[in-house]
Amino acid sequence: MSILQLAWRNIIKNPLNLLMSIILFGLGVGLISFLLLFNHQLKDKFDKNLAEIDLVVGAKGSPLQMILCNMYHVDNPTGNIPIKNAAPLLKDLHPLIKKAIPLSLGDNFKTYRIVGTNHDFPALYEAKLNEGKLWAKDFEVTIGKSVAEETGLKLGDKFVSSHGFNADDHTHDEQSFVVVGILEGTGAVVDQLILTNTASIWLVHAGHGDEAEHDESEENHNHEAEGHEGHAHEDHAHEENEQTGDNHEHGDSHLHDNSNSDLLHHQEQEITSVLIQYKSRTNFQALNFGRNINENTEMQAASPAIEINRLYNMIGVGTEALRWLAILIAMVSALSIFISLFKSMRERKYELAIIRVLGAGRIKVFMLIILEGLILAIIGFLIGTALSHIGMELVAKYLKADFRYSFTGWKFLDEEWWVLGVSLILGIIASIIPAIQAANTDINKTLSQK
Amino acid sequence: MIATKDVKYKYPGSTPIVFPDIQCKANDILLILGTSGVGKTTLLHLLGGILSVQQGSVIIGDRELNKLSGAATDQFRGQNIGIIFQQNHFVDALNVIENVMLAQSLAGKTSDKKAAQSLLDRLNIGHKANQHIKDLSQGEKQRVAIARAIINQPKVILADEPTSALDDINCDEVLKLLKEQAKAAGSALVIVTHDTRLKDNIPNHVILQS
Structure with missing residues (x-):
């Protein structure tokens, strides 16, 4: 005892x-x-998802929303930007920019977002291929680990995307994507994304016939999701459909090679945002770069670190x-x-x-x-x-x-x-x-x- | 085995109590008689190292109690002195046999359940070993207290008024029990009481006077 x-x-x-x-x-x-x-x-x-991205440039609206949408993939886009506006960022020889990665959002498969981008994007998260290869042709996709696990998609599987960010939104049944690669898990947001080239996103939306019904649902959807800031709904998301007359490349044998210079050939098309890594973060010009965009262009630039800090404080x-x-x-x-x-x-x-x-x-x-x-x-x-x-x-x-x-x-x-x-x-x-x-x-x- | 010399004790604000010298060898019994208020409990506490000696000396075995430090006194008491109080308190959270075993471990010995059980058997309460203390009668509680006092085979057993609340028959029985157990443990037994009935049975006695 x-x-x-x-x-x-x-x-x-x-x-x-x-x-x-x-x-x-x-x-x-x-x-x-x-x-x-x-x-x-x-x-x-x-932190994992910061992925050393210094600046996000997208449509004007709430900067926090833009960061959440384009880096963390939890909110809706603030809108799209025409490539002609973003062109200076996408040119290879920009003196401040090490990498500029375009993102195009707007579709999902079973709520997993389909992101039109280039091969620099998985590299941001050091995502390696587990199976297959990275996307090359239109409608080829490489999917994150969680997507593969939760949806059961395998190499060679085909699927049809839904418009918007909810599974029950309008379905694009004209075109189907094919899985050509599956990434290894990274613990970062890329695990839950479906990656393809930018042009595939355009193509999916270009085939649209009846816009009226579609736009309406999109409008309502965003109203609920947001409710803050003077966000411009009218410039939101998918005006590219109005320019179907412009789609000279569709249907022909044009190859989208995923490079930024390729995007520059389609000045009238739109993307959702550009993720930017500076060559040097401490460069004086880099410090003013975002402000210049905000003051002098129709686009908006926001620093993820600052916005996330703001979120933390809230x-x-x-x-x-x-x-x-x-x-x-x-x-x-x-x-x-x-x-x-x-x-x-x-x-x-x-x-x-x-x-x-x-x-x-x-x-x-x-x-x-x-x-x-x-x-x-x-x-x-x-x-x-x-x-x-x-x-x-x-x-x-x-x-x-x-x-x-x-x-x-x-x-x-x-x-x-x-x-x-x-x-x-x-x-x-x-x-x-x-x-x-x-x-x-x-x-x-x-x-x-x- | 136990002896005192010139022990006096003074409570603050009162005259000092002077105690006669006492002595009791192993296997012997000493009766200390006195009416209420003459300092019986004080003497018992002095003998048991519960109260520190102010003047004079208390010797148990070959150790002088008043020369031990506080912690050493506690340990010495646990190992060498078994005390049976008039009102016996137990550790409520433990059952009968655990209370006896607690005495073993607090004295620094290893708990020996067999020894505890056979002692309880000898005291005729072996069948109550796993019961709660509060479910025992007064007489049974006293037996547990006796078991607890002698489990470590102390040099001295001190008993405070063990019989005063009992009728003649029970009085004789308890005295007999104490004698037997003290003998079995080879201890000196010192009984402090005002119960004069015990005088006839115990030839060796000291009377306290105010």
Whole structure:
């Protein structure tokens, strides 16, 4: 019967006290640990997907929306830009730009976005081929790992895209895509994209007959998704359909070779955005580059780092409030452990005196009470950790369904050791006063009381 | 086995109590008699190292209690002194046999369940070993207290008013039990009481006077 066993027996003797203390403690720890897990994974996703992109240039609108749409693929585009406007960015010899990667959005397959781009795009995320090859001809696609896993698409499979970003939107049944490659997993957004060349996106939309119905659904859709900023709906997404007269290349044997210079031959076509990497981020001209675009062109430029920071700050207020709530709960739980130990110590003063008589020194009695506090804290910590990971897993499921981003509850962080450390300290703080009192009890006086 | 010399004790604000010298060898029994208020419990606590000696000396075996430090006193008490209180308290969270085993481990010995069980058997409460203390009668509780006091085969067993609440028949029985167990453990038995019935059975006695 060691002191540890005795402490344990004392704790389970009072199941109600136990429950009260550890539920509170577990809630506090759980909330803190959940915030850690969530923030960590969110930041991880955001950081991975930054992919060293310095600037995104797209249609005017909300810069944050443009970043979310074109880099994280969770929001709708702010609109499209004509290639003739973006042409200076796409020219190979631009002095500031290392890479300019065009993106064309607007279609999906089972909610997985189809992105018209060039081969620099998978390279951004260091995505390697798992099977097959990168797209070369029109309507060839290379798909991300999650797309392959969730939709079951295999090499050689054909599919028909849907317009917009929801699976139930208008279906383009005229043309079907064919899978020519599957990428390895990267943990970044490219896992959930279907990549093809820019021209395929144009071709899909060029074949459109009845525009009226289609435009209407698109309009409604964006209204809901956005509701903020003076975003110009009329220039949104798919005006390219109006210029079907222009499609001199369609139907003939023209090869789209995926290069930017190829895009420059189609000045009247549109793309959604251009992702830009600078040659040097610290170059003075690079610092002003985005502002120049915003002030002097009909396009909008935004820095992902700045916009994501803005987003963090917005989320930050909420997480900060939650964090304080969690700290408050942890404090209250420590107080509840203190009260319950203090109360039980008073009830057990004869017991503690007897333990002294039987040979336990003051230090042992002190340790007994401290151990009781620590055991409560450890159980609370374990419950809290379990709650946070289960909670994270539930949230992960929800996020996956809504945003296609894969979070997980089964990832453990180094910071959780810190949470354990703080829990133990709280356990000691809660028990130290009762422990000192127990150690200092005058056993002669206690035992003389009849 | 236990002896005192010139022990005095003074509570703050009162006159000092002067105790007669006592002595009790192994396997012997000493009765310390006194009416209420003469300092019986004080003496018992001094003998048991519960109260530190202010003046004089208490010697158990070859050790002088008042020369031990606080922690050493606690340990020495656990190993060498078994105390049976008038009102016995137990650790509520533990059952009967665990309370006895707790005395073993707190004295720094390994818990020996077999020894604890056979002692409880000897005291006729072996069948209650796994019961909760609160479900026991007063007499049974006293037996558990006796078991707890002698499990480590202490040099000295101190008993505070073990019989005063009992009728004659039970009184004789408890005394017999204490004698037997003290003998079995090879301990000196010191009984502190106001119960004069015990005088006839224990020739060796000291009377405390105010």
